[in-house]
Amino acid sequence: MATTPVITEGAVLVPKKDKIQKEVKLTEAQKLEFDFAFTEATKAILLQELDKGLSLYATCLKIDPTSAVVRYELANIYMSQDDFSSALELSRGAVALQPLNIWYQIQLANIYQKKGMMDQACAVYDDLIELHPERKDFYYLQAAIFASVEKFDKAIEVYDRLEKKEGIQEGVSLEKQRLYLAAGNKKMAYAEIQKLIKKHPYRADFYGILADLYLADKEEGKAFDQYEKILKIDPDNGLVHFYLADFYRRKGEIEKSNVSLAKAFGNSEIEADQKIQFLISILMNGDQESMSDEYLKGLLDKLVEIHPGQVRVHALYADFLRKRKDNEGARYHLRKVLEEEKTNYVVWEELLLIDNELLDFESMLKESSEALKYFPDQPLLYIFKGVAAAQKEDYKTAIQTLEEGFSYIGDNVKLRVQFQTYLGDSYYQMGEAKKAFKSYDEVLSFEPQNVIVLNNYSYYLSVRGEELEKAKKMSSLCVDLEAENSTYLDTHGWVLYRLGEFKEAKTILEKALEFGGGESAVIVEHYGDILFRLGDSDKALEEWKKAIEIGEGSEYLAEKVKTGIIPDEIEQNEQ
Structure with a gap:
């Protein structure tokens, strides 16, 4: 050591x-x-x-x-x-x-x-001030020491000495005002600001400070007088409209507050950061309830118009739109952020989540690929890219991407489960069933009740006619976990069908139809197949015709409708 x-x-x-x-x-x-x-x-x-x-x-x-x-x-x-x-x-x-x-x-x-020997420290500064009277910082340091031990009168005396030497100064008066407030001497706190106003009668910010003091003492009328003085000095002063917006809001005069706020946001001389902070405070404190979304959107549009290159403006706008479910609008502004800040990982992730929610897998593939140039060790980006490629039926790219990203997951079990789930799906679509089932088995070793994998695994086994008892066990667990999911009910019914348990399969498929399965051509077709096996060929034909009308049934559906029977190829596969 x-x-x-x-x-x-x-x-x-x-x-x-x-x-x-x-x-x-x-x-x-x-x-x-x-x-x-x-x-x-x-x-x-x-x-x-x-x-x-x-x-x-x-x-x-x-x-x-x-x-x-x-x-x-x-x-x-x-x-x-x-x-x-x-x-x-x-x-x-x-x-x-x-x-x-x-x-x-x-x-x-x-x-x-x-x-902690503050008196002795201040004594040293007495010597320093005597030796170097031109060094104003020594006065400030000495006053700060006195203030740190709540000797406010002593601190004020130091500033008085400096003021006597240098005259009235903004920094000194503002510090004295702060100290008087800390000492509970409001009268003198007011006096300090009034001294500054007398010396600088055209400084709007001093009137604003005085207005704040009046507001703190609940003297709203006097505060408003100060705001009016500011407008007389500088009618285009954007800051005063911030003061007025806050003033009116405190009084509950929301319409007037909103008018003043719009004027402040329309002022190009006020920095974007100040407007952003003000808007964030409104959104964070729940004050937006007094403003319509249309009004808030107008403020944000004004921000973008006046400060188009400000990344934080676009980030705030994106967050606003995202919370209001306007994903297209949010995506536009997130892309604007990334034009300036390619290395902002949080923005990339949010953008890709929106791509996924919009089912825009073309953009998701392109943007995840670009994000990986900047963050090649972020496993979630590989998932986005792999899923997008799989959705575009480019399973080779999906597998390559997911296998590469898998090396970055470390001990993260949740990520491991996600990777193996998507790998299993892609392997199966590439005809590598053995690899797919191995991935599914690993997922279930960590999450035995993962309904997505239980469903897909059991369905693929039923299609292949392999390990049907295992498939039955998994599909049964799936419907136990989500008894009203028509897709999972259909899978379980189809497993029973492949096992020759047609009556049980019929009961399950009827539940699937009850819970929305009637809108799925696949589920309706499966129901028709089960009816056919139970000898009700007329009813089976009716269901197959319904499936044709819905669309996207199996490749044999048209032949079933034409002949009224299940084709020989299927018969042979089911034996």
Whole structure:
């Protein structure tokens, strides 16, 4: 196990109180030795060779015990190891030796903060401000320390000193306003914003802040007055319409709110991100109930019109349309996103899901192939491509794709089941029944009640006249799990038919017809075949004629209708 070197007094002497010796005058040889040791120590620390670096810094202190820079560097090392007590003594020593060095002072203030010694940290910033009055950041840092321990009055005093020196400034007044609010002094919080308005009477955002303060105090009339002032200053200011939209919405005046919001969205000077965030907040908080889908769509259309190249606009529009079942519209905007961001996997996946739902397997095949160029290790993309190829009856491509993607599934059982299911179907269509049944067996070893595989497996066995008892067991389980599924009932009935259990098959097929099977030419034809086997040839012929009218029955259906019997080829296959 790796360990962190510990700085000990054997390496560098760090007494509890760093006693500063009188200045040492070095000879030229000592200066050269000190400079070499210091340079090598710095290199070692950069290379993470702490032991070597510490040893060399120790050498430096032996040569010059009054070196402030060595103490500073050692303090940094102690800080990196969270040993702030040792760092503090060294940093105090560095500052005592060179009290005018700004970096030593800043380091000391940081260490005090780390140790929770906030008053001492602020005292250091007092010194820094006195030495460097031009550095406004020191005022902000000192005020932030006071605020962090809720000494709001002290923090405000710091900003008052800066304001006295520099005059009224936006950043200072806004910080003071925030601090006054934190301290519960609302009157002074208002005063700070009013100071800014007096200095910058044409800054609309300050009126907006003042309006927010009034709204927080439930003084809606005064808030509205500020919005009116903004419109007088800048009638085309889009931001004020955001303020007004929110203001009217809070008051329940939805129609006025929607008018203002439409104006804000139509303003090209307002950034797309601000509009998007506003719209997201409405959609996420359920506020869209006060807006019609047509109105929201109008806002999104306006976004696309004014900010056509913004990917987030198209992504938001796609999400909006997807939730409203407009898959064609959502797909259009997802494709727009992918024109700019080819490496956004989530968008590819959503697009392919839509292709699948739209049964657009041409697009699904093309777009999954493109997605795989960017994400060749994402197994789900192989499923999309494999399924699309299979739906287009390109089973060779389907098998190649699914076999390649299978290597990326790892230990994911759900993906394994999906791959083997689709592989089984494709193998069977390619005439590789043995491979297909092996895939199905693997699926059922993980999911014994997978109705899709139970149905397909049992049906294919019945068609081939193989392992019919196994097929019967699987198809029976299938209808137990989904008793009103006409497809599964048909499969079970057909297995019984192949076993010669015609009466039982008739009962099952009648259930299939009851639950919607009457719209399937295959199911109606199967029912006719069963009736024929039971000796009711007239009724069988009626069913076959119905199947012809529905369309897409078996290749022998027309001959059955013409002759009134089951052809010899089928007779031989069923023996």
